[in-house]
């Protein structure tokens with residue numbers, strides 16, 4: 001058959017080992033949901049993959065289905081491996097945190113292995129280490145370090161075994177360095193922590209600390225694999241991870257790890273602690289209820305007595321479960337399996353343990369205690385109006401001891417809310433993600449560093465203000481963590497023969513190095529104008545850091561009286577904060593390289609990354625829809641509804657709040673005064689009485705002001721201002737009809753008109769007068785004084801519920817320059833488009849941070865820039881989208897397809913087919929990513945082919961319309 005092959009024949013074959021495949025799991029919420037793997041053909045009918053990649057796919061094994069695609073051209077294979085390979089995607093572009101990392105058993109195994117009391121004899125150590133001799137590492141020569149204990153028997157520690165994951169043989173050049181707190185760090189003594197939870201890795205050797213989720217798992221930049229990735233490259237990081245994935249299960253299955261009923265049986269001590277906690281909590285609740293009934297309950301600011309009670313009881317009861325959790329931690333044996341898992345972070349939390357062993361705790365429904373489903377009670381098992389913990393959904397039993405029927409019912413209520421919420425949320429976030437992607441899909445960083453849409457509109461002059469890639473950020477939103485880099489350089493290059501630099505030497509040397517040519521690499525004048533905030537800022541940062549280091553050296557030398565000419569004895573003193581010229585040079589070079597590597601590549605689909613980075617965490621947002629903002633009664637909308645509100649650019653948001661800083665922020669009396677100026681006060685609230693008075697020849701309404709109350713509330717109101725307020729109100733009272741008598745009496749004379757008689761005018765005046773606003777801003781529903789207690793000093797600010805930012809800013813006593821609102825529309829109207837942009841950024845970040853999610857600021861900046869670049873705030877909706885984009889095909893592929901196509905046909909619109917959606921519709925390569933650049937060459941033939949006449953050009957179709 002081989003002889004019959006002709007040029008042009010296609011030879012097809014089966015998938016074989018080593019093929020590059022694309023692997024995908026739905027829902028594909030971010031780019032890491034499709035990655036390229038190298039396939040190994042195995043028997044049976046299921047896909048299998050390394051568990052470390054479960055996180056980006058969000059895969060568990062409860063019946064998940066996934067898809068496999070096989071790219072067939074060399075070009076596609078190469079592109080897939082370089083751009084989509086698992087090794088190239090260890091970190092998420094959302095914030096640069098590692099996503100592919102150890103999970104579950106790998107964490108438990110590594111934790112148990114690196115505990116202080118894990119020792120192996122030679123046979124056991126070799127057996128465990130032999131497990132890494134697979135695949136690529138099959139033939140490496142593992143160098144077993146000298147045993148940690150020689151007598152009476154030679155023993156190796158688990159930490160020594162673990163170190164071999166990072167650096168198995170002498171040929172391996174990797175020298176990883178890490179110093180960080182573990183999950184159980186006791187808070188003092190660093191590597192002398194009594195929980196052994198301060199991880200120190202020196203040149204790939206684990207010196208102290210047991211490994212846990214923070215140092216091995218996803219979502220932390222103190223991850224050892226992340227350090228390997230950043231300092232030694234993706235191959236080393238991936239290799240170390242696969243070595244751990246071999247070794248940890250082997251150790252764990254040799255050692256044995258399981259859960260039984262014994263693990264969740266509480267001991268006597270724990271039971272006693274639980275009952276003490278319960279009794280104390282119940283007693284407190286009874287006291288609060290008693291206080292409410294006798295009217296002695298101290299009300300919290302802005303709350304009614306009932307609300308105060310609820311807040312107090314809820315706080316009291318949630319504390320019980322937390323304390324029960326810590327009691328578990330105290331009382332349980334450290335061999336307890338659920339406890340081990342919670343401690344190392346592999347699965348479950350202290351709350352889960354506490355619920356199983358001690359107490360399930362308060363069941364919450366939409367953020368508060370169980371509401372009344374029956375008449376004045378939650379269930380008919382309780383007395384009416386009962387406010388006892390048990391009657392409002394407190395479950396005192398544990399899953400082990402079993403729930404009572406009422407407790408069980410409350411638990412299912414809370415459980416159902418969770419289910420419903422998940423179901424509703426998926427639909428909402430799904431639509432949000434689609435809208436975000438549709439509006440951002442064609443944004444792309446260009447060769448001139450701008451971010452443009454497919455039509456060439458500039459969205460940003462430089463991506464994120466500095467042109468850096470969020471995936472490459474080593475610090476929080478910053479490309480480098482100087483301290484870590486310096487520590488690493490010090491460890492990797494000891495430079496023992498070199499002398500230490502003094503403060504002045506250090507500063508001079510660093511300056512001269514930074515003036516060298518290699519360091520001017522990106523100081524091109526064109527680039528400089530664009531990257532003023534970027535490279536220049538980075539140079540400043542590095543100088544600042546060097547200055548900090550030199551100051552520290554000076555301080556140390558002054559403290560121990562060391563001179564700078566190297567003659568002080570003993571010489572060992574020069575080792576303190578030592579930094580040598582070579583180390584300094586290496587440090588600066590590393591910083592430069594890392595900075596240059598962090599540049600955003602032209603062609604990156606920054607828009608799509610932004611949409612995914614904001615949409616994907618939305619699906620993980622938990623039930624927490626409402627949250628307290630310091631004041632118990634002041635709720636603000638959070639979670640998916642809030643994100644939706646922001647990106648829709650809604651005009652009326654559900655909880656508008658203005659945060660007003662005060663001119664004098666340390667004076668509670670001043671705060672109360674300003675509060676009075678802002679909060680709306682009605683005439684009825686400050687009057688003793690409002691009566692109609694009939695005299696023989698006259699009738700009027702008499703308003704008696706309560707001067708005492710005005711004084712107490714610190715209002716700036718007197719009879720004259722009341723008269724003014726009445727005149728400008730909508731009552732159509734003329735100034736001549738209002739008379740002021742003395743300090744406290746205002747008389748309003750009604751005036752007969754053609755519509756109604758004197759009597760009715762009088763009656764309606766009497767009805768309406770109490771509602772006249774005498775002081776404050778009508779749009780404001782209330783203002784609450786917020787106390788910030790920082791460093792022992794109390795600071796006051798006002799939280800104002802309501803709109804009308806302009807009026808609040810202009811209020812006397814409010815620091816207008818420091819006052820902000822969470823209503824984008826209101827801010828745009830008052831302060832302009834730039835302020836609106838900042839508000840969008842801050843509000844999205846605030847919401848995300850509240851849900852424990854971090855998104856690089858560059859993503860949020862891009863989104864808010866897109867929403868505001870047209871000069872008005874446009875929502876990510878079909879209306880906003882129609883104003884942002886021109887392409888008919890794109891708009892038609894989004895929503896209202898028929899309408900857009902009809903309009904386009906009617907007006908004869910053109911489509912340049914340059915965006916992503918259009919290119920997909922037409923089946924041509926799109927102009928982003930590797931399609932951004934084109935190879936042009938001069939053709940000899942005619943550039944435009946002759947135009948073919950259309951059928952409609954024919955004369956017989958041009959019939960005049962009969963009128």
Ligand SMILES: [Mg+2]
Nearest residue numbers: 060061062064
């Ligand atoms: Mg599943």
